[in-house]
Amino acid sequence: MRNRATLAGNIVNASPIGDLSIILLALRADLCLIKGNRRREMPISDFFKDYKKIDLEKGEIIETIEIPIPFPDSGFRYHFEKVSRRRYLDIASCNSAISIETDDRIIYDIHISAGGVAPIPLYLKETCAFLRSKEINRQNLEEALEITENEISPISDVRGSASYKTKLLINLIYAHFNHFFPALFPVESRKEKVTK
Numbered sequence: 433m434r435n436r437a438t439l440a441g442n443i444v445n446a447s448p449i450g451d452l453s454i455i456l457l458a459l460r461a462d463l464c465l466i467k468g469n470r471r472r473e474m475p476i477s478d479f480f481k482d483y484k485k486i487d488l489e490k491g492e493i494i495e496t497i498e499i500p501i502p503f504p505d506s507g508f509r510y511h512f513e514k515v516s517r518r519r520y521l522d523i524a525s526c527n528s529a530i531s532i533e534t535d536d537r538i539i540y541d542i543h544i545s546a547g548g549v550a551p552i553p554l555y556l557k558e559t560c561a562f563l564r565s566k567e568i569n570r571q572n573l574e575e576a577l578e579i580t581e582n583e584i585s586p587i588s589d590v591r592g593s594a595s596y597k598t599k600l601l602i603n604l605i606y607a608h609f610n611h612f613f614p615a616l617f618p619v620e621s622r623k624e625k626v627t628k
């Protein structure tokens with residue numbers, strides 16, 4: 433029996449721009465894989481190895497996908513951004529998701545993912561490590577975005593050039609922060625930065 437448009441199908445399809453893979457990376461999902469009586473678990477970030485190469489044996493299936501539930505008072509927020517050539521029903525040129533735990537001043541925990549900028553749906557490990565425990569301000573975000581630029585390896589293809597995708601991702605991450613903290617990260621200031 434085949435279900436269509438499933439979470440597991442989107443993950444195993446292993447497209448570097450799979451929307452659900454990107455969302456689940458930022459939500460720190462764990463995959464439970466089974467084959468016969470054998471069961472193993474891994475963070476979804478360990479599942480993607482290289483372009484369309486995944487840690488799944490022949491005959492093994494994703495049985496469950498577990499997403500940790502945030503504590504009610506953790507200041508947890510989540511956001512997803514996507515840009516595609518068509519507005520609806522199109523595969524992304526670039527997409528990104530973020531989950532953050534904050535008291536609106538300090539970032540206690542953060543997870544950012546990025547699609548379309550690497551051979552795999554990418555967890556931005558170094559960017560997140562830099563931002564953890566940092567104060568939420570423009571300088572820290574600009575420094576983090578420089579780390580992001582070095583963490584990705586986009587290629588030019590039908591969905592845009594490598595430099596376009598780099599700029600796009602940087603702006604999508606800024607858009608996450610604009611969504612959470614519009615007064616601190618206004619759209620206008622990013623426009624100035626991009627046109628410079």
Ligand SMILES: Cc1cc2nc3c(=O)[nH]c(=O)nc-3n(C[C@H](O)[C@H](O)[C@H](O)COP(=O)(O)OP(=O)(O)OC[C@H]3O[C@@H](n4cnc5c(N)ncnc54)[C@H](O)[C@@H]3O)c2cc1C
Nearest residue numbers: 435436437438440441442444445450451452493494522523
């Ligand atoms: C026109 C078009 C537009 C698209 N637009 C988008 C888009 O905007 N965003 C996006 O993210 N994707 C997009 N896609 C990609 C498409 O959505 C994915 O291929 C789809 O998500 C796969 O899900 P499915 O459940 O239909 O998987 P299937 O096609 O049924 O399966 C995909 C693979 O996963 C395997 N599989 C399925 N379930 C399991 C399991 N439980 N355990 C192990 N292996 C499993 C199957 O054997 C198969 O190899 C688009 C595709 C097309 C053709």
